[in-house]
Amino acid sequence: GESVGLHLPTLSVQEGDNSIINCAYSNSASDYFIWYKQESGKGPQFIIDIRSNMDKRQGQRVTVLLNKTVKHLSLQIAATQPGDSAVYFCAEATAGGTSYGKLTFGQGTILTVHP
Amino acid sequence: NAGVTQTPKFRVLKTGQSMTLLCAQDMNHEYMYWYRQDPGMGLRLIHYSVGEGTTAKGEVPDGYNVSRLKKQNFLLGLESAAPSQTSVYFCASSTLAGGATDTQYFGPGTRLTVL
Numbered sequence: 001g002e003s004v005g006l007h008l009p010t011l012s013v014q015e016g017d018n019s020i021i022n023c024a025y026s027n028s029a030s031d032y033f034i035w036y037k038q039e040s041g042k043g044p045q046f047i048i049d050i051r052s053n054m055d056k057r058q059g060q061r062v063t064v065l066l067n068k069t070v071k072h073l074s075l076q077i078a079a080t081q082p083g084d085s086a087v088y089f090c091a092e093a094t095a096g097g098t099s100y101g102k103l104t105f106g107q108g109t110i111l112t113v114h115p
Numbered sequence: 116n117a118g119v120t121q122t123p124k125f126r127v128l129k130t131g132q133s134m135t136l137l138c139a140q141d142m143n144h145e146y147m148y149w150y151r152q153d154p155g156m157g158l159r160l161i162h163y164s165v166g167e168g169t170t171a172k173g174e175v176p177d178g179y180n181v182s183r184l185k186k187q188n189f190l191l192g193l194e195s196a197a198p199s200q201t202s203v204y205f206c207a208s209s210t211l212a213g214g215a216t217d218t219q220y221f222g223p224g225t226r227l228t229v230l
Contacts, residue, residue: 034218043119043205043221044158089157102173103219105157 010110019077021109023090026071030092034103035064035075038087047075047088077111085113117141119222121206127228128196136191136225138206146209147189148173148219149181151202158205164189196229203227 013019025033031052036044048059050066050073057064063076073090087110091103119140128134138147145166150158150173160173164183178200180192189208193200203226207219 036221041223043207043223045221046218049218091157102160102163103158104174105159107155107157 009107010112012112012114013080015080015082015113015115017080019075019080019084019111019113021075021077021088021090021111023073023075023106024071025073025090025092025106027092027094027104028068028071030094030104032093033064033066033073034091034093035062035073036089036091036105037084038089038108040086044089080111080113082113082115085111087111119206119208119220121204121222121225123225124223125226127230128193129230130197132196133192133194134196134227135193136204136206136227138189138191138208138222139187140189140206140208140220141187142208142210142220143186144208144210144220145186146219147183148207148209149179149189149191150205150207151175151200152205152224153202161191161204196227198229201227201229 034049035047037047038044048062048064050057050064055066061078065074087108089105089108091105093103122137148163149161152158159175161179162181164170167186170181182190203224205224206222209219
């Protein structure tokens with residue numbers, strides 16, 4: 001079946017460095033991608049999203065890049081802080097039809113930020 | 116706003132017992148979702164609802180039932196719990212069905228152990 005996966009299960013960085021978390025997706029029909037942050041003992045928290053008609057979107061300290069040619073999604077965190085330590089999930093969805101509104105999540109990447 | 120709340124936070128069941136997990140949201144969202152999260156895996160959709168009185172199956176619906184009698188509540192039932200249902204359960208809600216302007220808001224989760 002279709003799936004969304006991550007290249008790296010763990011990522012360790014120093015405080016102040018930039019972090020890049022990668023995600024590969026296989027469903028070429030997906031038109032909506034989301035990054036979530038999940039801290040220990042909490043539910044996923046929305047970070048940023050991007051539609052398939054875009055290749056870049058910026059938020060506060062975060063940027064999501066979408067490369068539809070190679071079906072690759074990345075999350076860039078600038079000036080990473082200890083509070084950014086969490087598990088990051090990418091998710092994809094397809095608008096319309098029977099899949100409308102249903103998110104497919106990747107496995108997650110553990111980001112650890114060292115002070 | 117409390118956002119999305121879940122009760123209970125923790126529960127231990129014996130094989131064959133039944134229980135109901137309650138999800139409540141105070142954001143007047145139309146869509147609600149139940150996910151399970153297992154170690155090393157992303158969230159998987161169990162059931163979802165597009166409005167009061169409606170429910171639909173997700174990716175892993177077997178062994179679970181749901182009800183949406185009130186717009187603000189979404190109940191997940193386990194009729195005869197099995198050890199394979201040991202997991203962390205998350206509820207989410209959204210205004211629309213996963214479109215680009217929509218965000219799923221997650222509750223804090225319920226940790227269920229079935230012995």
